[in-house]
Amino acid sequence: MTDARAPHDGTPDIRTGPGRPQDAPPVATRRTATAASVLGGIGQARHLGLVVALALLAVVGLVTAPETFATSSNMVSILALASTIGVITVGMTFVIIGGGIDLSVGAIMALASVWATTLATQEYGPVVMAICAVLVGTGAGLVNGFLISYGRMVPFIATLAMLVAARGLAQRMSDRKTQLVGQDNTAIVDLSTTRLLGLPLLVYIFALVVAVGWLVLNRTTFGRRTYAVGGNPEAARLAGINVRRHTLILYALSGLCCGIAAIIIMARTTTGSSTHGDLYELDAIAAVIIGGTLLTGGRGTIIGSILGLLIFTLITNLFILNGLNTSDQLIAKGLIIVIAVLLQRRSLDSRT
16 A cells, blocks of 8 residues: 555655654645745845834934934824824734725724714713724724625725715714814823823824734734735635635724724824824825735735834924925825835845
């Protein structure tokens, strides 16, 4: 009887040859481990490059705005701004690694903030407002996921429709007016004003979301399935993964992050407005791309996305400190996105 371990091409089985341990790992396993180590090395090199870019931007800040850049208040301002977009970026990282895209994140955050502050006008407390913001964000994400997973809509179109609809609904609910959080809801405002070890509480919320996102993506079956779905949906389906349900959950997760971001922006501005989150989708997608996540899915890291976010936030801060025009900021960000995509494409071509 033929040994089940014998290769089909008739060559001898090197795993069971003389002097070879019987429990040696299969060749395929060793190759997989080697590939993983190579990709890990590439990711570490990219992270190092992003850290160097951050250091260079810090030098530029010290040279161009020596009196204001290195102050503690400016550092706190950078982290506070990064916190709002950063929470959204975590959700965006999951979606893009899973092979999708979400253009509606800024509008969903605005809708969640308006809905929550509408409850404030009806004398509901901060806990109800926070729950409302999270539920609205998650619900909008579920709608996106349902349209894409079960409605077979292209992610670009589905989330673009949500962008328009959520922004319009926010305008309708608020009558295009800015709504205040209210004096009775100081617990939300305290997230921005109360400091622990010199940092506002909202920065710790951001750090918590990043930590949980990293653990889910790197230490759970859900994270591994996300990479599989983004890398090859058909292969993931054949491997037993419910691709539709997983995609639905990814967009719900993105919506959840938008709801948390709505709480943070309400704490920072003490308002809910339909104008909140304008072009936040640009910053979030750009941060994810700069961080090394493939637009086609299947590869990316939370750490890379956060480093990319800090680069964008630092650039914005430098433009403000040096009194440069907002339109120049957008031009610079657009150029950075193009360069990042071109470098990403060149890196892929060099390995094929």
